[in-house]
Amino acid sequence: MNAPSSTYGLSSEARNLHWLLSNLVEEVPGVRSVAVVSSDGLMLLSSDTRHAAAAVEAADPTAQDGPKGSSADLATIVSGLGSLTLGAAKLMDGGLVKQTMIAMDQGSLFVMSISDGSLLGVHATPDCDMTVVAYHMALFVGRAGHVLTPELRTELRRSLESAQ
Numbered sequence: 001m002n003a004p005s006s007t008y009g010l011s012s013e014a015r016n017l018h019w020l021l022s023n024l025v026e027e028v029p030g031v032r033s034v035a036v037v038s039s040d041g042l043m044l045l046s047s048d049t050r051h052a053a054a055a056v057e058a059a060d061p062t063a064q065d066g067p068k069g070s071s072a073d074l075a076t077i078v079s080g081l082g083s084l085t086l087g088a089a090k091l092m093d094g095g096l097v098k099q100t101m102i103a104m105d106q107g108s109l110f111v112m113s114i115s116d117g118s119l120l121g122v123h124a125t126p127d128c129d130m131t132v133v134a135y136h137m138a139l140f141v142g143r144a145g146h147v148l149t150p151e152l153r154t155e156l157r158r159s160l161e162s163a164q
Helices: 013-026 051-061 071-090 130-145 150-163
Strands: 030-035 043-048 097-106 109-115 118-124
Touching: 013 030, 013 043, 013 130, 013 150, 030 071, 043 071, 043 150, 051 150, 071 097, 071 109, 097 130, 109 130, 118 130
Parallel strands: none
Antiparallel strands: 030 043, 030 118, 097 109, 109 118
């Protein structure tokens, strides 16, 4: 699979993260959209939901492809949920939050810690295999966590800002 053309000019680490994210969306059944959010709530990476929307609409024209609005909405939800669960864990002396999962009638939302407060959020279909989604998220986190340096986060933010 080739990296999308929007990765032109990015470092190899940034291109690899884009590739990992695209692979997560394309290879894991039931994944609708994905967002990577920094510890300060800014989106670093997101899936291109236009492709997911076409696939979902073809299967079920009444189904929604993700949160209403944009991938920024998913990033906002992931950031807020991450903050809420972190606060709950502190109040309960529960240690670090590793993963949060919300099962809804029309989908599932998974949030997993990457590193130093960064989060991976996945919105999936209601019939997804939750263990498969969680497994692939853990693979992403394992591969992304050690390369998600402050410099790379800055590069990813700048690339998103320039794309808008």
